[in-house]
Amino acid sequence: MADTHVDLPAAPGASTRSAPGGGALRVRLGALRELVGLSRTRLDDDVLAEAGRVLDEAAARDRLPAVYTAVAIAGATGSGKSTLFNALAGAQLSEAGVRRPTTATAVSCTWEAGGGQVPDGLLERLGIPARARRRAHIMDHALRGTILLDLPDHDSVDTAHREQVDRLLSLVDAVIWVVDPEKYADAVLHERYLRAFAGHADVSLIVLNQADRLPGEAVDAVLDDLRRLLDERGVALGEHGEPGAGVLAVSALTGDGVAELRQQIGELVSARTAAARRLAADVDGVARRLGPVYVADGAEAPAGLTERAREDFDDRLAAALGAQAAGQAAERGWLRRADRACGTPWGQVVRRLAAHRAERRGEPPALVAQRLRAPGPPVVAGAQVEQAVRQLAADASEGLPEPWANAVRDAARQGAKELPGALESALAEQPPGVLPRPRWWSAAGAGQAVLLAAQFLGICWLLTALVGQPVVGRWLPLALLLGGSVGGPLLAWGCRVAARGPARAFGQQEEWRLRRLAADRGHSHVLEPVAGELMRYREVRERYVVAASPTGDAEVSPNITSCPHMTGRHRTP
Numbered sequence: 001m002a003d004t005h006v007d008l009p010a011a012p013g014a015s016t017r018s019a020p021g022g023g024a025l026r027v028r029l030g031a032l033r034e035l036v037g038l039s040r041t042r043l044d045d046d047v048l049a050e051a052g053r054v055l056d057e058a059a060a061r062d063r064l065p066a067v068y069t070a071v072a073i074a075g076a077t078g079s080g081k082s083t084l085f086n087a088l089a090g091a092q093l094s095e096a097g098v099r100r101p102t103t104a105t106a107v108s109c110t111w112e113a114g115g116g117q118v119p120d121g122l123l124e125r126l127g128i129p130a131r132a133r134r135r136a137h138i139m140d141h142a143l144r145g146t147i148l149l150d151l152p153d154h155d156s157v158d159t160a161h162r163e164q165v166d167r168l169l170s171l172v173d174a175v176i177w178v179v180d181p182e183k184y185a186d187a188v189l190h191e192r193y194l195r196a197f198a199g200h201a202d203v204s205l206i207v208l209n210q211a212d213r214l215p216g217e218a219v220d221a222v223l224d225d226l227r228r229l230l231d232e233r234g235v236a237l238g239e240h241g242e243p244g245a246g247v248l249a250v251s252a253l254t255g256d257g258v259a260e261l262r263q264q265i266g267e268l269v270s271a272r273t274a275a276a277r278r279l280a281a282d283v284d285g286v287a288r289r290l291g292p293v294y295v296a297d298g299a300e301a302p303a304g305l306t307e308r309a310r311e312d313f314d315d316r317l318a319a320a321l322g323a324q325a326a327g328q329a330a331e332r333g334w335l336r337r338a339d340r341a342c343g344t345p346w347g348q349v350v351r352r353l354a355a356h357r358a359e360r361r362g363e364p365p366a367l368v369a370q371r372l373r374a375p376g377p378p379v380v381a382g383a384q385v386e387q388a389v390r391q392l393a394a395d396a397s398e399g400l401p402e403p404w405a406n407a408v409r410d411a412a413r414q415g416a417k418e419l420p421g422a423l424e425s426a427l428a429e430q431p432p433g434v435l436p437r438p439r440w441w442s443a444a445g446a447g448q449a450v451l452l453a454a455q456f457l458g459i460c461w462l463l464t465a466l467v468g469q470p471v472v473g474r475w476l477p478l479a480l481l482l483g484g485s486v487g488g489p490l491l492a493w494g495c496r497v498a499a500r501g502p503a504r505a506f507g508q509q510e511e512w513r514l515r516r517l518a519a520d521r522g523h524s525h526v527l528e529p530v531a532g533e534l535m536r537y538r539e540v541r542e543r544y545v546v547a548a549s550p551t552g553d554a555e556v557s558p559n560i561t562s563c564p565h566m567t568g569r570h571r572t573p
Contacts, residue, residue, distance in 0.1 A: 017070055025276050027552035029058050029282050035543040038355045038536060042407050047293060054282045057171065061275055063086040064121045067113040069269040070147045072106075072168055074193070075178030076186060077153040080209040083252040084178060085109070086148040087379045088262060090138035094150040104161065105124070105129065106149050106168055108436055112557050113137045113145035118564040121149060126171055142266030152359075155188055167551040169193075173274040174203040176265070181218075184226050198234040199288075200281040201348040203274050205264060206230065227475050280550070287548035294544040302399030310527065316388030317518040318511075320381045321423060327511025335496070336501035341437070342444035342495035345452050378424045389416035389526055394531050404537040411533045415526035422521045430517060438502070444495045455484030 036051050075081040082094040089109040108128045110119050112135065123133055126149070136143070151168055152161035169175060177194065179186070208226060211219050227237055228249055236244035246264050249259030268274055296302070303309075318324070340348065394469060395411035397405035458481030544551055 003390040004426050008150055009076050015143060022554035024550070025283070026282050028280070028547050029055065029544045030165050031546035031552070033285060035540055035547055038540045038543065039293075042268060042536070043293060044405055047290070051150065051286045051290065051557075053170075054193070054279070054286050056278050057282070060125060061279065063120075065113070065117050066126065066272045066275065067145045068110075068119045068122050068147055069116045069117070069145055069174065069272065070122060070126060070149060070172040070175060071174045071179060071265060071269065071274075071276045072149040072151050072172040073176045074154055074169065075209075076153045076155045076163060076180075076183055076189060079178045079180045079183065081153075081178045082209070082248065082254050084209055084258075085148065087255065087258050088148060088265070089134070089136055089250045091134075093134045104152060104158070105132050106151050106164065107132045107134065108150075109134045109148045110144045111140060111148075112144040117145075119147055124250055126168060139267070140262065142263065142270065145272070146265065147267050148265075154193060155186075169197075173278045174205075174268055175200070176205045176207055176261075178207050178209050179226070181208070181214050181222055184222060185229055190229060194230065194235055197433045199285050201236040201277060202243050202281065203268065203278045204235075204245040205261070205268070206235075206245055206247045208247075208249040209252055211249040211256065212254045212352070213359045223247060223249055234284060241396075283547060284550070286545070290544065291548070293403055294399045294541055296399055304538075305396050311340075311396070311509070313388055313522060313527070314519045316391065317385065317522045318515040319425075320384035320388060321427075321513045321518045322381070323514035323518065326514055327507040329507075330510035331503045331507030334506050335499055338441065338495060338499035339492070340501065341441040342448065342499070343492045344448055346488070347492065359477065380420050380427070380572075382420045385420050385423070388522075389413070389419065392526065392530065394414060396534060396543065400537060404533070404540075406531045407537075408530055410528040412526055415529050419520070419521060419525045422525055423518060426517050430513075433489040440498075441495075447491055451491065452483040453484075455488075458482075458484060459498055 006140070032051055033055055033499075036048050036055065039048060073081050073085050085094045085107070086092050093109055094107040106126075106128055108123060108126070110123075113119075126147075128149070143231055149168065151165050151173065154162060154165045156162055156165075158551075175197065177189070179189065183189070185418065206226065208219070208223060214222060219379070230237060230245070236242070238244035238246050248260060248264070250261050252258065389412050393409045399407040400408065400526070458478065461476070462478065
């Protein structure tokens, strides 16, 4: 039978480009594309495969005219799909009969959109062979731009038929699900298809065919039961003006309800937005399944590297380097030098005698010498460094989805491998400075020398007097002896009190030097890589929020994904 082609003007307001190019959906697709690009090095390809497929389908659909809408008729064996297809087309275009399966290859019927727009590109994308392409014999203006597909049975015994159904269902813009009074509750249909397509309710129609086989009152009962089953599978129903799937009863044989079905199809395709709505539902499904990968449980965004976590890490590294102990040792070293420089000569003799006695007791010479010299450079405690890095990774990854928490921990562990060596190299490159020697130490030492000379002079004077030699003023040598003996310890005590402040400041300066050294190496080897991972997560989370938002905004609607969304903003790492 030769098809008659009628050139019709294009539908008013119809764009020649597909709806994926419009507004919010374009923003969401762009965000999803960026999300996939940023995530490839952190997530398995299998996790991102569906998102990549949706992006490819959107790009392919965007290159095709929006004036055509592909609507598939899907159903089980014996549901009367082909008969309904022929009734809508107004001619015997698809083979219908008792033999099962009847439909082996999808058949299309096109209502020309006019304006020189041809459906060949979309039909090629759907993979409809030329021999299975038909034109409508009844030029219904309400169906202009509609490509109606009669699919093979989704429960066919032929695996190739089922695969063809699955492929086409992933490509069409809208679906008419045909059920019959006997198998309208079929578990395969509801679990494998209707539940999976629950998010596509806006572009779906559920048709109870062969209603003529039921008495009038039974039709309503079956429709109510069908609505109940759909509601249990999460399929939104378009009732009372709400968006969702339409449910109606028809009889392809008698024609009852066919006109109403044709009207609903016309309303579905007339706005030329079915393709965009289908793609938006696909993006919603991708976002829902990717939710656990990008958004962990909780209402707030993860804190990441807080100021408290940074400070705790610096404190632990400083402890691993022994900064506080080194500062205290530097303070004690300053005080010991002050004692040696400003103490009494008799005290110096006593200390040396004590050192000689310690050597005679068998104490190690190094221990004895350590009491007299300044402390050596600190030693890096590798176990404490590892614990500090482990705790930082735990703090920074808290609240992150597992893939990104693993990335943060891996970055921290990688930096921890080189951190102890970097700290040791820094200690070698930046040894502690030479202990300063204040000028007043020299003055105090000169004073001690004068007081010692006074003691010696007094002793000699008294000895001269005792042997009977004449001396001038017997009280004067006694005064010199007493003054030197008392003045020396008093001068040493005063110098020790005066040295405490500078010694404490010098110890704090040494502690701060080591803390700064540990912090610099810790930041470059651990904090910066961890902050980089957190920044990447912040970027992908922001992209995910946009992709998951129905309006392409930075806030996610609660019904987009089953997992709780974190709507709080990130802190800058």
